[in-house]
Amino acid sequence: MVSKYLMLSSIFLAIPVPVSADIYKCEIEGKLVMQDIPCPEGVDQSTVKVVIQNDTSKKYKPYQPAPYDPSEFSDFENQLIKSHKVEVGMSVKALEFSWGTVRRINRSAYGPEQWVFQKGIYQRYAYVKDGIVVNWQD
Template sequence: MFFRKFFISLQILLRSSVLLIGILLPTSTIATIYQCHTNGELALQDTPCPTDVPQTEIDVVIKNDKKRNIGSNQYDQSQFSAWENELIDAGKVSVGMSTNALIQSWGSPVDINRSAYSPEQWVFRSGRYTYKYAYIRDGAVVNWQD
């Protein structure tokens, strides 16, 4: 019984630690560069200069250069009709909508199921454990479930 409680406590601690590390990871890093002046020459290094050499410390901020466009849904509106653009902007789907407009509205499908006689079933993730479905025939939506 003791070991069971110990392992449960350890699991909780590990999960909490992973979450805390993820939250605390910086998007930028601060580093110190040392300027060492020896024999009239300038050296830049990441470790302190020897004790008998004059040094200058420079703090450098290294930022993450990746740009994120979270929430931006930019697309070429001229590719779609006004009706499809309204649906895309609202994140909705309707019968007759093109597959390209469907992808702009709901994103890329996680799976496409095909059979011999029925329309294709496009599967979209709508939550962690939930899905939405669009049924496609000849490049257009013929039905959907959300």
């Protein structure tokens, strides 16, 4: 009996339901203000109806990187790409052709970006500054 209710509730949760909200547009002290509560008394107010809908009908194509074109790279980078290696000084475009699509990019206030590449449980890292590999670790 409980499983029947769980199944029915999961079906209802999967159906996209539009949600609407009112946004109040006011002019206060010469500034346009948009808020979710009515405008103060004595202030001109207009209401904007906002409809939020989770449209699950859109189908997105999976990411397809541009095809590899050896003429875009130096002989040095082409050699690295073919052998799936990385060296300091190579471009990020060559890096991605060599190691594959980056899984995550970690940024900090100081130092280069850390690009994380993963294949199965194996991770390797490239450190990138201004579009150029400045260090790597595998």
